[in-house]
Amino acid sequence: MIWPAFALLLLSAPCDPAGGQFYSQLNREYFGNKLEAACIQYQDHYMEAGYYASTEKADNGGYLIVLDSRFRELPSYGKLAIEHEACHIDTWDDTALVDKQQHGPPWKHCMRRLALEGAMDDLW
Ligand SMILES: [Zn+2]
Numbered sequence: 799m800i801w802p803a804f805a806l807l808l809l810s811a812p813c814d815p816a817g818g819q820f821y822s823q824l825n826r827e828y829f830g831n832k833l834e835a836a837c838i839q840y841q842d843h844y845m846e847a848g849y850y851a852s853t854e855k856a857d858n859g860g861y862l863i864v865l866d867s868r869f870r871e872l873p874s875y876g877k878l879a880i881e882h883e884a885c886h887i888d889t890w891d892d893t894a895l896v897d898k899q900q901h902g903p904p905w906k907h908c909m910r911r912l913a914l915e916g917a918m919d920d921l922w
Pocket of ligand 1 (some may be wrong): 849882900901
């Protein structure tokens with residue numbers, strides 16, 4: 799999925815093809831393709847800014863996932879971070895208004911399901 803206008807609007811950076819490919823595969827294999835599209839981007843020094851990954855909902859209904867650039871050298875951790883963020887997207891409407899941390903029961907249920915179904919087997 800390539801969203802140049804979306805990326806320009808949010809961070810003036812292109813979506814990462816490899817990250818997008820992993821997200822699409824994850825969506826197809828573990829979410830029945832029901833997740834909204836997401837643009838994956840890497841940002842330098844994101845950890846120093848207090849994040850290692852984050853997800854924002856875009857005006858067009860899709861999402862922007864930003865990962866610290868260091869995940870490029872640690873692809874397994876980067877994929878785990880994308881799975882973490884995919885569960886935020888999966889539970890966005892359930893948690894956005896009631897769970898500020900957004901790591902409550904719906905998100906935990908999603909992550910547990912991914913683990914039990916083998917989505918993390920090659921990553922940890
Ligand atoms: Zn989180």
